[in-house]
Each structure stands twice: as C-alpha cells, then as structure tokens.
Amino acid sequence: MVIVWQAFQNPCMTRDAALLLPSTEPVTLIDPDGHPVPHVGHDLPDPQALVGAYAALISARRFNDQANALVRQGRLAVYPSSHGQEACQVTCVQVLDDGDWLFPTYRDSAAIVARGVDPVQALTLLRGDWHSGYDPHATRVAPQATPLATHLLHAVGVAHAARLRGEPTVVMALCGDGATSEGDFHEALNFAAVFRTPVIFFIQNNEYAISVPLARQTAAPSLAHKGIGYGVPGERVDGNDVAALLTVLGAAVARARAGEGPQLVEAHTYRVQAHTNADDPGRYRSADEVTPWLARDPILRLETHLRGRGLLDDQTSSGYAEQADQLAARMRAGLGEDTPSDYRDLFAHVYAEPTPQLREQQALVADELSREEAR
C-alpha cells in the first residue's frame, strides 16, 4: 500500500479561531414544550427521520426500564442507566451508515441496541457472562469501554486506518463529561485533528461523573470549547432535543465523510437516575435538582411536537410501544434464565494459541471438576 502523506496534511486548516468555537448556547430546534425553535444554520430534520427517532426513543426508554428491573431481580450484575439521555443514545446511531463504527462506553447499551445489536448480547458484560457479547466486526460496534476515554484513541485509529484503506468510514466515539479530564481524551482530539481523521467525538454531558459535578471537571466555558486548542471545531447541542441532535450530528458526520476532519459535539443532558444501581445519589445531590430535568424529558418533547404536526397518532404510537414490548420480552426471555458458563473460555482466548502453561492450568481445573463429579 502506498501512503501519500500529502493526503493527510491540512490544506484547509483554518487559522480562523472563531470557526472552531461552539455557539454560546446549545443548539435547540424543538423546545421543551414541543415548539420548533428557528435556528440560523440548522433546519429541522425531515419528518421521517423524526418519526424514526421517536420509535427508537420509545424502545430505548423501555430498554432502560427493563434493564433496571433485571438488576433488581439479580439478572444483571450492574446497570448504568441512560434514562433521560435516550435522545443522545438513538441519534448518534441514526446518523451513521452501516459501514460506520460506534465506540460506546458502559453507559451506552441503549445506543448499541439502537444500532441493531441483540439486546441480550449487548448486556453480556453487565450480566457478568463475559466481557463483551457481540461481534464488533459484524456490528461495527467496538466493545464497551470502561477505562474512561481510552477507547477514543482506538476510534481515531479505526478512522485513520479506514482512510489509509480508502474506506468511506466515519467513527462515532462516545464519552461522558468526566472522561474529558483524562489525558487520553486530549491525545485523541489532537491525533484526530493532526491526521484529519473522520471521527465525531460525542460527549454526553450529563452533569455528573458519579458524584462529581461538572464544575470540578472543567473551568472552560463549555466542553465543546476544548476543541479549539486542537484545531477541532466544537458544537453544543441540547441533549434532550432529538431534532437538534440529528441535525448537528448529521452535519458532523457529513463533514467528516467529506474529508474535512473530526468534530467535537457536546450534548447537554442530565443523568436522571443513579450512576449505577450501586450508587446513592442522595449523598451528593438533591431531588430538587433532578425535578426540572424531568420536564425536559426527550420523549415528552418529541411526542408533543410530532402530535402537533400530525406526524404521530395513537395508532402509530401504540405500534411503537408494541415494538418496545417485544424488545423487553426478548430481554426477559434471554436474561431471565442462567446460561451455562464454560471454564474453558477462560483459557481459550488469551492468545491466538494457548501457551503450554495455559493448557496445564486448564487441565488442572478439568481434573478438579471431574473429581468433584465423582464425589
């Protein structure tokens, strides 16, 4: 393969800092009451896209509810819910083509399912069966990353390789507000900018990193402002507004696919529920703080808007609810019973070929188990 270095230089690298700065307020196209908000530079997405996003939202909410229930029943080891962040979860997937990649975190199971991954496979990690349950190549979804921000560099690598291989791939890399403090976040932005890789860094700013509020993460005017130092344009968007998310993320993807490089998108949303079921938010925030966000729920807003425009009626709405029911039923059926775990898996995947020592260790376990059976 001949690599033409010139292709990766930045012929139109902007010296105009203003072009890299986000808007002063997050882009909103539908307000919390469901009314359209005119916006210079961004139009409402077409009705079909909005209705599609609505169906996905209903399923994503249902997915969160069902996963929370499964934790209570002891069917999942832990669940970091994205309740209230579903608009982010579904839109970041909806703007992608089949060949594009998604790089999710532990918080993004709903996005993975929206991408088309089987919900039971998507929950393998949190169920405790294995570290990752789906095929990343077949689904174009990287394993969920827990070590914060580390996967953002992998996203840059996948995107850079795609360019070298002449593929039109765009990579959607997800992280939270807290993760933007990690060194890897900054290295990823810089690498992406220098090599002009087609990556969207999509931050779901839900105002908390476990108990730590955003004010302890940054003194910057916004997280989207972090792009400018690396030459990456930043944009801020209302994270509970499906329309704004589809438009802003869609534009970022189109730009990246056209070879114009990475973009940073900060969605302002809120973690309505605990960090995970193991967390106790009463120790660090008041219920009063949560209440206003309930009124800004992404589903409520889109539903009012669609009904107001005659794009949604009771019949279509109950059709989507039924789809969501089926998803939940699939989760209950797949996660409601124990699947047998095979100890041999522990030794089979450490290397391409198990080492002699691993074969020995596996034999030891086999011997123990056969003696146990004999007893």
Next chain:
Amino acid sequence: MMPAEKLTMAAALNRAMRDALRADPAVVVFGEDVGPLGGVFRVTDGLTAEFGDQRCFDTPLAESGILGMAIGMAMNGMRPVVEMQFDAFAYPAFEQLVSHAAKMRNRTRGRLEVPLVIRVPYAGGIGGVEHHCDSSEAYYAHTPGLHVVAPSDPADAYGLLRKAIESADPVVFLEPKKLYFSKAEADLTAPVPPIGKAVIRRPGTDATLIAYGPAVPIALEAAEAAAQEGRSLQVVDLRSIVPFDDETVCAAVRSTGRAVVVAEAAGFASVSSEVVARVTERCFHSLHAPIRRVTGFDIPYPPPKLEHVHLPSVDRILDTVDELQWEYA
C-alpha cells in the same frame, strides 16, 4: 486505652485517615468521588464534612493528574493520601508512579522526598465486571523505590495505613475489596508491627501457608479445614510485600520444612514467584518438598460468573498441601 471494638476494614481505614488528618496538618486526602460521596466504597466517608474541602477533596477525573499533583505537593511539604478508584483505573497514573514517585529520592540523592500514599482498592471476589478486580501488586513490587503493603484485617488496615502515611517513602496501599465490609474485633490503639514485617497468623507444625491481603482469610480457612483432618498448618501474613521480611518468612518455613504460597494474582512473574525464589534460596536444606503455589491463573481476570474457577480455594490449597511429598517425612 480504648477497648477492642468490632468494625469493618472500610471503617478502620476511614479512622486511620481521620486520625492522620487530625494529627498532622500536612496530610491531605484527594481523588475521584472521595469528597461528599465518601468514595465508592465509603472509605473516605465524612472526611470532607469534618475537615473541609481543602483537606479532603474531589479532583478532576484523571489519575495521572491526581498522582502527579500529589508528587508536587509532597515535594512541597505535604503528605498526600490519594485514592485510585479501582485497581485497573490506577494504570493511567503508572508513568507518574514509576518514573517519578518511585525515583525522586534516588534521582536527587535524597534531597527530594515524596512521602505519599496511593490507596488502591484491589483484587476480586466481589463479582465485579472487567477492570474492577485486577491484582496489580507485581507491577508495583517490581518497581524499586515503592513500598507495597496489603492488610488482611481491620486492625492491621488501621495500623498499616497510619504507618504508610508517616512513611518517608511512597507507599502503594492495596486494600482487598472483598474484605472491606467483613467485621472483626480490633483495638486500634494497640501498636502493629512496622511496614516490612510479616506476622504469623496461625501457629502450625506440618507446613507453612504464606499469603497476603485477600488470600489470608482463605489460607486461614484452609488451615482450619486441615486441622480437622489432623494436619497442622502455619499461616504467615506478609502484610508488607516491599520491603520483604525474609527473616520471619524463612524462620517459619524452616520450622515446618514445607510451604505453599497462596495469592490471587496470576502466578507467572509474580509476587508469589518471588516468594518461592527467595525462600528456596535461603531454606533449601530445610525443605522436604519444593515450595508450591496456589495462585490465580495466567489469564485476564474472569467475568463474574467464572471468577470462582480462578480464585484460590480451600480445596485447591488442601490438594496442593497433599502433594508436598509427605512420604519423605
């Protein structure tokens, strides 16, 4: 003198930091979620409320930043106690630890000291998903310049942490997560042996089990089970991996002539292999059998549903003890 009380290791560690904060204005505690939340394991519970946000505080979410800043503060007269939220989340701080915390004294011929404590909730047995159960002690123990300790009960947790905070050198303080909430009698006013000293947790005459941190309770359980079968097992708790107490450990092994090292970490190139090497070098002529090991396998830590296969168990220890060439008494 305060009477013995029943408390958890988490509570004992909390008390150690509280008492250290009271005793020395140079002590500060910081990390991720250690403030109002009190840490994800509640080990720093109430410290911000009692001492204020200047002495126990949340930082931005960056482990390299946390440790790097701690090193600077230690260079300027403070005694930082930092928390890494979980074993595997300490890895971003590795550069600061290995290249700076561990080497500062040596680089400057002792002119700069960095007295700091890196607390690491570590190891498994809690059904944690990936990256939450690593046994990372070998990385630290392999790095000259760091002290590495791991308590196995509340009283020792208190005493060792107080000594770690007073230490002139950086101490990696490994807290076995699965022992955080088990209660035991402890008299926190009673002195504990210094860092660098191992202790005999159970006397025995037939063979010696050598363990540290999360493996100690398993070794004690195995010794109890062996006693039922008429075999007397001695249990040594290392407490301090670096510095290593050759004297106590070797005297113990010489007294029985047989030994098994029990550790949760993968066995290859590990603390357990170091123990076998040192003890064999020093006690060869007293041994009736090669020293054996019961360790985790050489695999990434398993998912929750399979961790029971990986962790050293009483049965695995007793099987191994059975193989110590008893025919050559």
